[in-house]
Amino acid sequence: MFRVVAASSTSPASTAFACQFPRFHPSRMRRTARLSSGRRPEAPASSSSSLEPGEAPGGPSPPAVRVFARKKKRSGEAVRAEQKQPKVEPLLSRKPSELPDIEEFAYKNPNGSAFPGHSKQNSNVIVQVNGVVSQVRPKGAPPSNWEKVLEGIRMMRSSEDAPVDSMGCEKAGSSLPPKERRFAVLVSSLLSSQTKDHVTHGKYSAVQRLLQNDVLTADAIDKADEESIRSLIYPVGFYTRKASNLKKIATICLAKYDGDIPSSLEELLQLPGIGPKMAHLVMNIAWDNVHGICVDTHVHRICNRLGWVSRPGRKKTSTPEETREALQLWLPKEEWVPINPLLVGFGQTICTPLRPRCDKCGVNELCPSAFKETMLKKKS
DNA sequence: GTCCAGTTCT
DNA sequence: AGAACAGGAC
Numbered sequence: 007m008f009r010v011v012a013a014s015s016t017s018p019a020s021t022a023f024a025c026q027f028p029r030f031h032p033s034r035m036r037r038t039a040r041l042s043s044g045r046r047p048e049a050p051a052s053s054s055s056s057l058e059p060g061e062a063p064g065g066p067s068p069p070a071v072r073v074f075a076r077k078k079k080r081s082g083e084a085v086r087a088e089q090k091q092p093k094v095e096p097l098l099s100r101k102p103s104e105l106p107d108i109e110e111f112a113y114k115n116p117n118g119s120a121f122p123g124h125s126k127q128n129s130n131v132i133v134q135v136n137g138v139v140s141q142v143r144p145k146g147a148p149p150s151n152w153e154k155v156l157e158g159i160r161m162m163r164s165s166e167d168a169p170v171d172s173m174g175c176e177k178a179g180s181s182l183p184p185k186e187r188r189f190a191v192l193v194s195s196l197l198s199s200q201t202k203d204h205v206t207h208g209k210y211s212a213v214q215r216l217l218q219n220d221v222l223t224a225d226a227i228d229k230a231d232e233e234s235i236r237s238l239i240y241p242v243g244f245y246t247r248k249a250s251n252l253k254k255i256a257t258i259c260l261a262k263y264d265g266d267i268p269s270s271l272e273e274l275l276q277l278p279g280i281g282p283k284m285a286h287l288v289m290n291i292a293w294d295n296v297h298g299i300c301v302d303t304h305v306h307r308i309c310n311r312l313g314w315v316s317r318p319g320r321k322k323t324s325t326p327e328e329t330r331e332a333l334q335l336w337l338p339k340e341e342w343v344p345i346n347p348l349l350v351g352f353g354q355t356i357c358t359p360l361r362p363r364c365d366k367c368g369v370n371e372l373c374p375s376a377f378k379e380t381m382l383k384k385k386s
Numbered sequence: 387g388t389c390c391a392g393t394t395c396t
Numbered sequence: 397a398g399a400a401c402a403g404g405a406c
Contacts, residue, residue: 199391199392199393200390200391200392200393200401200402201390201391201402201403202390202404202405241402241403241404242402243390243391243392243401243402243403243404244392244393244400244401244402244403245402245403246401246402247393247394247401247402251393278393278394279392279393279394280393281392281393281394282392282393283391283392283393284392284393302391302392303390303391303392304391326392359389359390360388360389
């Protein structure tokens with residue numbers, strides 16, 4: 007990434023940009039341009055804390071960064087309204103170590119709030135650093151074309167048949183009373199994680215065996231011995247640990263929640279074997295109470311390939327939890343639940359972890375990673 | 387042999 | 397960050 011942001015142009019394009027981000031008003035741009043063209047005022051030459059790759063310690067001045075923006079029509083009224091926004095602290099009054107990277111720099115509105123709404127107008131600022139043109143997206147701003155991409159994936163998913171479509175913990179215990187149904191959803195999520203879905207669901211599944219043997223309630227599992235639970239859920243992945251966790255969960259649910267499951271994210275996360283992915287899934291499915299996106303490795307991988315998530319200073323997120331937080335910043339809440347089965351199925355059939363089928367993908371023209379991971383790994 | 391996939395442990 | 401957990405698919 008790059009630290010110093012400056013503009014040397016007062017073209018109409020940059021003026022339009024400045025209207026979006028009032029810190030970039032041309033008058034300000036001229037001042038900040040000086041920042042990049044010479045030494046940074048107050049910058050101790052030995053300070054390497056803010057140096058980025060490509061910058062030599064105490065070396066030449068940081069690269070000049072030219073900022074452009076997509077041209078777009080704006081009514082005079084809208085422009086005037088935005089110009090009335092309160093002034094912000096000039097960059098010059100900041101210490102170099104406090105200079106934000108471009109993501110943070112661009113996304114703050116003068117009033118400090120994140121971007122309002124989810125319109126495309128805030129997406130994809132194009133910057134040039136040392137001759138390399140790249141797109142950056144202000145933190146929390148929706149990626150451009152995300153709606154087209156989502157629609158394109160929906161199209162692919164409507165014709166493809168992914169394993170996630172036929173099975174899923176959504177259906178678990180749908181004929182049971184509410185409390186039993188919720189417990190069944192929790193158990194079903196636990197069993198189906200890290201395993202092939204047909205093993206845990208379907209007519210002769212682990213969940214069905216528990217149900218048919220009357221051990222799909224907290225009370226019954228608490229009374230049953232671990233060995234019989236283990237044999238009933240076999241051969242789901244990690245059945246030994248899951249049987250053990252199931253017993254502990256049943257005991258906790260019985261003691262603390264009257265045989266029901268916890269109704270808050272925090273309490274769900276206290277259960278053994280329940281991490282963030284399943285806690286959000288259970289909140290969404292069992293309680294119909296959406297607190298966050300259920301991010302599994304498919305959602306994590308695909309969102310990064312699409313360039314939908316990042317963390318300041320980096321192009322990608324490194325954990326599903328980071329992905330969840332970054333995604334939640336801009337994805338409209340009505341998509342929080344459907345995004346999981348959508349991307350899981352897409353990830354099982356087309357956007358696979360290894361050698362994704364970019365040639366079969368209907369959104370490859372909108373994907374920054376298309377055809378970039380098709381090479382075979384070299385043996386070392 | 388390698389991959390899958392979420393959590394916990396190191 | 398990487399291993400361990402299970403066992404099936406390829």
